[in-house]
Amino acid sequence: MKLAQIKISTLDLAPIRADGGSAQALHNSLALAQHVENLGYTRFWVAEHHNMDGIASSATAVLIGYLAAGTRSIRVGAGGVMLSNHSPLVIAEQFGTLETLYPGRIDLGLGRAPGADAYTARALRRRHVGNTDDFPQDVEELQGYLGPLTADQRVIAVPGSGTQVPLWLLGSSLYSAQLAGEKGLPYAFASHFAPRLMHEAIRVYRNHFKPSAVLAKPYVMLGVPLIAADSDEQAEYLATSAYQRILALLRGQSLLQQPPVASMEGLWLPHERQAVGEFLGLAMVGGPEKIRAKLELLLEQTEADELIFTGDMYDFADRLRSYQILAELR
Template identity: 55%
Template sequence: MIPFSILDLSPIVAGNTATQALRNTLNLAQHAEKLNYNRYWLAEHHNMPGVASAATSVVIGYVAGGTKTIRVGSGGIMLPNHSPLVIAEQFGTLESLYPGRIDLGLGRAPGSDQMTARALRRNLTGPDTFPQDVVELQQYFQPDEDVNQFIQAVPGNGLNIPIWILGSSLFGAQLAAALGLPYAFASHFAPNDLMQALAVYRAKFKPSNQLEKPYAMVAVNVIAADTDREAERLFTSMKLQFLAIRRGKARQMQPPVDNMDEFWSEFEQAGVEQALRFSAVGSPETVQRKLADIIDQTKADELIISAPVFDHEARKYSLTLTAQVRDALATQQSEASLA
């Protein structure tokens, strides 16, 4: 069975604080480790009242320090916001502290709005340098004698830190293929180009020192509960969050509601449900059926699960049920191969 991993934005729920959100993140990562999830990734977003993972490298260190075996990384670092050297030093430090457990996923978007991007001191008028910045970052991790460079990332130089390209369009797929890097697609909120991007990535992939053949990870929203009705109710918190963002009024995660029709128009409903259509929400039986379809459809090498739930214990329980689904799918796959 393919590995299952976790994507977390350290959600700040209504009436709570970033302090509690970060403590919940560590607790969730420890729970995921016990359930044998493969990775635990944090995402960089800025100026978002409901997201506590803006200082992503710091949160990765916090999570890695509180766990023992699970891989911890970025899903992702928005590289245009940073100097490649600074990111090489940060992740070189993380790899030095937690060897063999750190992933570096890189995104091309700023993870913010235009005004926030300016506050991050980004050059918004210059050319797109993302491909060159990725190559520069790769060089900082090479042994000095291999590249003979005058500037070294210390820590970082000579360390084997897996780099991933993240994306929601064909651009990232083409870059990951050209550089021979693993590719993660953000289908949990931007599914439109998923199948075409996967096809382009696999068709154009060139082997590299890091990777011999394509490796594609697909993101999916998964919320599991004892019944379909309860899972769908829990999912309304995420729908409310997306609705608020689309209205330009991002806020902390809100508690679930019984009837979304009281909150959105038909037009808004269509937009939110289109963005979130790559989701498996329901009882374990429902989630198992939907995930089996997604794996069959995408031929993903790994799934990364986004599970934003208002109540922390309900979120942990959702991951527990999802792990049971993963194991059931593995058994199903094993039995099918023996038949």
């Protein structure tokens, strides 16, 4: 499939700058959603993170409501909610409410991992710490709350019941790929931070796919880091902000966005440079023609149905420009 034929979407982490704050990050998220909506993007997702000083999307459902209220037609959703952190009923009520307020525009992507350390997970669930082994049962329970009301159903999500909020399974390994296939759900692979198993996960998902009431054939979306600029040199310079943030993540340091630097030399050790490179192995960094060539190769290799892009750049104007460049390539 060619670049002009596939859907393109945005995954935003509501990044907090070193010289900014949460309010600025959240306002920027809405401005970015409005920007990509005008450019024809299909969906705008935000991701659940906790206990991270550089990411403002912790109250994911609340943020989605803010984004949906400030846009007109773009689909808005979670990419994703980490289901082990929450009661399925609470998620059904939250996203059932969103779907009731903004019908036909809400997506619910579900992740299996807690996405946080044990202390944070315990703080989220208090007495009951979610177990990733419960994920298939939790997904099934959630589907029940969002589906048609049954005669013997004793617990009802209000709002939620009957809303049929579209569910996606997300993953960076093979587990969710197989489960998504078996349940006949769309699958989004987290290749924006864990590209190593991408091809194998796609194969597993497609091989295990069973048609369902919501999906007749497999549907694959891939996460892609995007740092597009008017020249390759400018893009490489802007990318150093992303490199610094991943380096800080690996070191357990503050994740506040740092401004770009002329060179990363002296900032990382050789093994850290390699680790950052593996983390961002699928990153699209460059000017328009370089981005086009890399994306066309990715589509040729994966036959993905949709690409969802995340752009970690310090200056908000550079982020807007990056998504504009991508839209102009189609």
